[in-house]
Amino acid sequence: MLQSVHVELGERSYDVEIGPELLAQSGARIAPLLHRPKVAVLTDENVAALHLGALRDGLATAGIEMSSLALPAGEATKSWPHFERAVEWLLAEKVERRDVVIALGGGVIGDLAGFAAAVLRRGVRFVQIPTSLLAQVDSSVGGKTGINAPQGKNLIGAFHQPSLVLADTSVLATMTQRDFLSGYGEVVKYGLLGDAAFFEWLEVNGPDVAGGDMAARVRAVTRSVQMKAEIVARDETEQGDRALLNLGHTFCHALEAATGYSDRLLHGEGVAIGCALAFELSSRLGLCSQEDPSRVRAHLRDMGMKTDLGDIPGELPGAGALVDLMAQDKKVIDGQLRFILARGIGQAFVTSEVPREAVLSVLKDALATA
Ligand code: GLY
Numbered sequence: 001m002l003q004s005v006h007v008e009l010g011e012r013s014y015d016v017e018i019g020p021e022l023l024a025q026s027g028a029r030i031a032p033l034l035h036r037p038k039v040a041v042l043t044d045e046n047v048a049a050l051h052l053g054a055l056r057d058g059l060a061t062a063g064i065e066m067s068s069l070a071l072p073a074g075e076a077t078k079s080w081p082h083f084e085r086a087v088e089w090l091l092a093e094k095v096e097r098r099d100v101v102i103a104l105g106g107g108v109i110g111d112l113a114g115f116a117a118a119v120l121r122r123g124v125r126f127v128q129i130p131t132s133l134l135a136q137v138d139s140s141v142g143g144k145t146g147i148n149a150p151q152g153k154n155l156i157g158a159f160h161q162p163s164l165v166l167a168d169t170s171v172l173a174t175m176t177q178r179d180f181l182s183g184y185g186e187v188v189k190y191g192l193l194g195d196a197a198f199f200e201w202l203e204v205n206g207p208d209v210a211g212g213d214m215a216a217r218v219r220a221v222t223r224s225v226q227m228k229a230e231i232v233a234r235d236e237t238e239q240g241d242r243a244l245l246n247l248g249h250t251f252c253h254a255l256e257a258a259t260g261y262s263d264r265l266l267h268g269e270g271v272a273i274g275c276a277l278a279f280e281l282s283s284r285l286g287l288c289s290q291e292d293p294s295r296v297r298a299h300l301r302d303m304g305m306k307t308d309l310g311d312i313p314g315e316l317p318g319a320g321a322l323v324d325l326m327a328q329d330k331k332v333i334d335g336q337l338r339f340i341l342a343r344g345i346g347q348a349f350v351t352s353e354v355p356r357e358a359v360l361s362v363l364k365d366a367l368a369t370a
Pocket residue numbers: 138139141142144242245246
């Protein structure tokens with residue numbers, strides 16, 4: 001059942017290994033990268049309680065010793081104080097230029113540990129061991145690393161590619177259903193942006209993916225990673241096509257800001273609602289059929305996911321305020337909002353030419369039915 005996806009980036013190329021029980025094989029898989037049998041692991045307290053022992057045992061099978069630092073779980077950890085603590089700990093552990101740092105956790109730990117590896121001694125290698133669905137299909141692949149600033153999310157960081165990604169699909173069993181479905185929002189996004197057949201497959205097999213069927217999970221993660229790898233290989237630093245990965249994200253970022261980056265809306269939930277809104281906008285602009293947004297929403301509903309603005313608990317600001325929040329997104333270029341729109345399911349494209357009135361009208365209608 002094990003799958004391997006190659007991310008082709010010349011001398012920075014690497015493999016993403018996907019499948020069950022990979023933690024148990026971590027020693028054999030990581031040993032070829034090491035100059036000495038010792039690694040430093042950054043993780044969070046929740047993940048440490050669940051999976052650090054399995055990683056230690058897996059590494060020990062190849063005689064690799066590990067030391068670890070468990071930071072508090074949660075987005076607040078992606079900040080200067082925790083970053084400083086992580087870097088100082090790596091220095092105290094005497095991690096050398098030829099050593100390897102391991103990120104064991106979800107997107108927060110992957111981003112922070114990757115950034116720490118990027119700057120430590122001007123750059124050491126790191127291995128991503130993503131433990132959430134969102135991290136397995138998105139944040140662990142592609143080399144975006146960083147932390148949040150008081151001014152906004154992910155404003156401080158670096159492109160630093162991992163040397164290996166081990167996506168152990170067994171560990172997904174420890175996720176809550178809400179967190180899993182939030183990650184599934186990113187999986188659906190891949191079908192919607194570039195692979196209609198994958199979206200059709202998800203329409204049929206999504207319940208098995210969510211229900212824990214291992215073969216279905218491996219297939220969903222593998223196809224998602226293949227698509228991300230192809231896009232990152234074409235456009236590593238997001239000069240063009242990589243922006244396709246932001247389907248649904250312009251709406252999502254405004255909704256996340258409006259809900260204070262709180263538990264009211266998880267990132268992948270915002271992506272799912274954002275994808276539905278992006279298809280609604282595409283349909284209103286005459287780019288895709290009216291059936292496409294209905295089909296997107298129907299699948300999200302079938303999966304028991306947040307689909308419409310009314311699914312977000314609490315009050316939301318008005319349409320004008322949401323558009324203003326979009327304008328603060330770091331992906332705005334020369335003051336122009338950038339949207340990922342679609343000519344149909346699986347046919348997304350990037351554009352800056354979206355009339356503000358059209359966005360306002362989609363949001364007004366979505367708020368009216370909320
Ligand atoms: N998560 C979007 C990207 O990696 O570009």
